[in-house]
Amino acid sequence: MRYIFFLLFAVLTLSSCEKQIGSANVSDEAVSAIRVSSPGQPGEDKNAVIPQKIIKEAFLKFETNDLEKTFDQIKTAIAANKGSVQNDSQEKDYGTISRRLTIRIPSQNFDPFLESISKGISYFDEKNISSQNVTEQYIDLYSRLNTKRKLEERYIEILKKATKVSEILEIEKQISAIREEIEAKQGQLKYLESRVSESTVTIEFYKTIAQKEGVKISYGSKIWSAIQSGFYSLSDFLLSLISAWPFIILFCVLAYFIRKRFKRKKT
Template structure:
């Protein structure tokens, strides 16, 4: 009677799953399974409680008269808005020196941070601000995750009733696949939530170097580079000669004998 009871139980589960196909779908080894809402609430009621999920990002570029002053202002804005500096790099181009900073701040402080950084900036060469609504994606991931967890619970119930080793192994195989999908979706949800909770802002600011100063630096640098280049070239040439001294000796000896032979021929003629 136990095998008959087990088969009846499995068929009852699968029959109930097919009826709930209109709510959610999940494929496990080409078998469709849909978990109904066990809480008694409709899907719309469950989604109603999820707040709007928005990813905010910005890119700013502007010119400044004082790099250090601008950096100090940005540092203060980061500290006041409980943010963090992720990357900080600086460099020099012909005619300008620049600094690039990437910052993360809590999303609720995004507007305050942008306003704090913008103080004293006459104009932005680039100011891109984006706000992407990912609420639907978040709801979809959350719904699929719940479905997978309910599917896992049902397989665990079936596993408790299983008797044959082949049945136990097959159910454990299905459970392993389901758990991998659960972990993947939990990771996606965590990543999405981190992007929603913290905004990323990239700031590039630069200072223009005076033209005369740039020419002096440029010509002085070129002259010094040329002197060093000539010295290193001479050193490389001498080292090359030293490294091939055996070949030079062989060539000299061959030239000596060839010349001597030609002289003998001329004397005989």
């Protein structure tokens, strides 16, 4: 019975801790640098200072006269700011050729990189820069993770004292569920850290080509294109007639009988 009591006590302790975390409000002063005092992994500082966690993102779109030259300039800026290209795609339509880059840049180099990219560009078709403060979310995850670790330690202590197979199995089941929650929260923290440590910059640049290509098309080429288009249209029409031959025959037969009937009425 005392092991069941220990289990109930541990569950109630967890519920109480989580309610306290959920109801806690983080002030503006605390967001800038918060000292967390809670048990962590071995070797961790129990009074760790958590600085602000800011996720920065930017989207730039502009026109250029030379796609390759612009791409080389961007590559130089990426290398200088220790970034990397995450995605590179190109597209061509009737009027433009465009290229889109998704770049990851260390957050401390975010502003210098944008300044480097903006040099020589008279105006942007679109320029969006955003920052999201996730410090409170990070602290909440951090605190919940430490609460789960503390609860896991308690269950392990109870497991050492358990003697009945049923109690051991129940305790191990609880420990397994807690470890899954710990791993999930560790993954969430890792994801936040990744987005905070490296900013995402999306750059789309394009070149207008419609007018230049229109000059190269001669009048004779336009006539030949028109003749080809007419020939293809006639071919499509004939093929449509051929595919509809059963209906044409049926129509002719009906027309013949109707005409024959009218002639009989007249006579």
